[in-house]
Amino acid sequence: MLNHSSQPDVLISEVGPRDGLQSVKATMSTADKFKWIDALVAAGVREIEVASFVPARLLPQMADAAEVVKYATRHPNVTVMALVPNLRGAQAALAAGAHKLTMPVSASRAHSLANVRKTPEDMVEEVRAIARLRDELAPAVKLEAGISTAFGCTLQGEVAEDDVIRLATLCVQAGANESGLSDTVGYANPAQVRRLFRRLRQELGEHAGAAHMHNTRGLGLANCLAAWDEGVRTFDSSLGGLGGCPYAPGASGNVVTEDLVFMFEAMGVRTGIDLAKIVAAREPLAVGLPGEALYGMTPDAGLPKGFAQQP
Template identity: 75%
Template sequence: MRTALDVHISEVGPRDGLQSVKATMPTADKCRWIDALAAAGLREIEVGSFVPAKLLPQMADVAAVVRHALTLTVSHPGLRVMALVPNRRGAWAALTAGVHKLTLPVSASEAHSLANVRKTSAQMVEELRSVVALRNEVAPGVPVEVGLSTAFGCTLQGAVAEDDVIRLALACVEAGVDEVGLSDTTGMAHPAQVRRLFTRLRAELGSHAGAAHMHNTRGLGLANCLAAFDAGVRSFDSSLGGLGGCPYAPGASGNVVTEDLVFMFEAMGVSTGIDLQQLFAAREPLKAGLPGEPVYGMTPEAGLPRGWRA
């Protein structure tokens, strides 16, 4: 997935973004948005989550959205269709639908874990074992990824000890997952903390160390991504227009804006494989599908600098 690219950017807006707004985007609009994201050059898109519709009605059509996204692999070879699953049941539904990658939420904060998935962190590690066993049985080529939620602090619990984060990350790897990344779910991280914790994660997990998933709640999203990059991270989650948050983390607001993240890296000479003009164009189906929903991004508003390469 990352050959010829300096960094890999995973678009999480169709899942993380849409589950965090009150309105439900119609299925046809979701599909048009995903079409535009793929056309812009994004090669991994988290298209939804396999959770009960009564809990997240915004995700009720996830199987249909996955089916549509899979058709794009003909015109966009290498596109990876990803979905979030909270448990074995969700994993079975996602694998049956044909997703290319599973991601599971495991929280470093016990309070957030209970609020988000109604399980302790230890119970989620056991759920991981079950999901990995299912994957090994029915779809051995599908990677399983964990994003450690609230790794940098929690609005419910407060501080989260770094030793606890590393210990939980190692437990996830021992349970059989392919990658473990760190998520700043509540936007409490700062660059020194990000650099320190990702350095530890990479030293402890080696090739199992995964993506940086940063939020911009306090305006430090890009700075934290750059700190993670300096620590050796080469995979980043972001959301078009900065949509996102967490329904079970009070005060958490949007993800890092994909447009701004791509601009930062490309301006630095770090290749993302993403076309910024087409990425800007992908904002239009997003706005059409969620009329009136605020859409953020400094780069789309300011425009590209004069002489910016095509």
């Protein structure tokens, strides 16, 4: 039995209920979402991105966003996070009681226009407006600007590293508490991850945020380890590897939460997440999305003989 009272070494931020669900065609029922969130919390997950506040006509999977946020906030000691692409979404997320807002700010101009119909510069001003709203209504709420397509883009191709660091810096100057880097389309490699996160942390210090990696080309865990080596301590992942981006063709699959937890725990890096229980959390996910493919090497292979998770 894990001792969750001890401070873990890393924060695994589960993004499946948002990033995962908005990337599949089926719509999980609200009741099934509740059961999935309950199972994640029972496993020791301490931060969950539960919804995206976008028009239901665009993403019917997120039509119950306010209801899901309100339910999730009943769990003590869990940070409930919501994605907000604009000021209207932020107003709705704050009204629902979200503890943390995350904004997608794409370093690729082509992806930004396709995803939110705004330029990266427009999105910095959106960050500024949302930060002002947050300061006025709920100063305790954290605001994260995730720099998407930070490592390359299926629409634009190469994304200049200077553009990525400049955009992250502008977002923090505009009022974001932190800015992390997202490999939205799975282009990143470990050397690139080391280089960019080193620059980000030199530039932003304590305001440098999470690593959000995709496993599109099988390098998700390697890239997370590279980010860990550069001092990153918050990692986004998705149970069963669900996720992608509707506006980034071929961008399949977030890093699998179960595999990420196993990697760190096997290294002696405490996640605060019970491996057996996080694997068990796949059951309500499978029930809520019948027929949807779930990924993960650890759930399939099981734990090594004699492996014991340290308290």
